[in-house]
Amino acid sequence: MIDTEGDCAEWTFPADPGAVRTARSAVRGQLRGWELDSLGDIAALLVSELVTNALRHATGPIGVRLVRPAGLEGVLLVEVSDPLPDPPRERVALPDDESGRGLQLVASSSRRWGTRPGDNGKTVWFELAVPG
Template identity: 75%
Template sequence: MISGSPLAEWSFPAEPGSARTARAAVRETLRDWGLDTVVDLAVLLVSELVTNALRHASGPIGVRIVLKSGGGLLVEVSDPVPDPPRERAATPDDEGGRGLQLVACTSRCWGTRHGRTGKTVWFELSVAG
């Protein structure tokens, strides 16, 4: 948490081990916040988005989580590539291409936005209040 607020953020290098490190950071923070009911789903979705960023970006990957006052958990993954991700219609034989579908199907809402130096893909999960 930053300054006692319900906010945590990290920056990870675009290296293969960063997805594992991001999962651990999010898992630990959500458990510290007492949000055990959303830990597994949040960690899975962060892993998908960080992995996508690793495949397509060459710069740092940011992860930010915010506990909102209305019972939501906002999770953001940023990278320096300005192009938004595209949802694919993966076939049963495809090895990948389901990450954004998973985010869309399991989160309360999700989206992308442009930043000064790239993009952010975000999703929101409901949390028990």
């Protein structure tokens, strides 16, 4: 964890299945600290989906970052980074498929989402509206 006192909280998790649970807990805890409890469940669910995707497709550390941008009041930015440079592909899952719905869930549950390349991989991000 780098900073959890200001408007940014950041963690790095090992590429280990336990990272999903730990990331959910960290996100919920930080949102409680920022008095944004109402976003805890959806933020934790979407982070869980993106961390799971990173575990399936990338090796190496997984970063999770929460930002309350001063210039965008009412928006929580959530980022999940991994060392794989390839952007994720949104696909249509069939009714009997047991996977493939993570990005659909992120897209339908967030205000906006996207991906951007980085020096050491990529970042998938989404925004959630902060109740006012």
